[in-house]
Amino acid sequence: MFVTRCAVVAVVGAAMTLLGSGPASAAQEDEFITLNSVVTSTPDGLNATGTYLCDGGIGYLDVSAQMGTSGSGTIQLTSSPPGVTLQCSGRVETWSVTLKPTNGLPVLVPYTEGTGKAQLNRKYWKTDSGQVALHL
Numbered sequence: 247m248f249v250t251r252c253a254v255v256a257v258v259g260a261a262m263t264l265l266g267s268g269p270a271s272a273a274q275e276d277e278f279i280t281l282n283s284v285v286t287s288t289p290d291g292l293n294a295t296g297t298y299l300c301d302g303g304i305g306y307l308d309v310s311a312q313m314g315t316s317g318s319g320t321i322q323l324t325s326s327p328p329g330v331t332l333q334c335s336g337r338v339e340t341w342s343v344t345l346k347p348t349n350g351l352p353v354l355v356p357y358t359e360g361t362g363k364a365q366l367n368r369k370y371w372k373t374d375s376g377q378v379a380l381h382l
Contacts, residue, residue, distance in 0.1 A: 276299065277301065278373060279298040279299075279307075279365065279374065280296040280375050281309065281364040281375040281378045283378055283379055284380075285313075285345070285380050287357060292313065292323065292345040292382075293343075294343055294362065294364070295340065295342045296340070296364050298338070299336075300332070301334055301335075302334055303368075304334055305331075305332045305334055305367060306366070307325065307341055307343065307365070308328055308365045308367065309363070309365070310323065310325070310365075311323045311360055311362030311363075311380060312360045312362070314358040314360055315353060316356045316357075316358060317355045320360065321347050322348045323347055324346065324348050325344070326344050326346040332366065359379070359382075360380050361379055361380060362377070363375055363376065364378075
């Protein structure tokens with residue numbers, strides 16, 4: 247009787263470990279975010295776009311970039327507003343944000359090229375696009 251109980255406890259414990267550990271890591275591996283290499287100039291800044299995939303709940307988008315200009319050096323930009331909410335539908339979705347100078351000052355000369363990164367922030371982890379070469 248004692249051996250049978252120990253065997254049942256061991257089987258139940260192993261099953262609970264397998265059931266509890268599978269889905270959490272699988273979702274992270276499937277979720278992603280991209281940043282398109284072409285940005286467009288608007289009166290408010292630069293428009294950046296991309297795609298993302300996440301499942302269940304929401305995520306938050308943050309985009310940062312460093313863009314060269316014709317005559318004013320390199321300008322640091324960030325998404326405005328920061329932390330745009332993304333709905334995680336389990337399907338590939340598109341996103342779009344305006345990038346504005348982090349110093350708040352207007353840029354009076356044309357942008358040339360640079361690099362940027364999009365980041366999808368979730369409750370317990372995050373994923374990003376990696377550095378992407380940007381151009382107009």
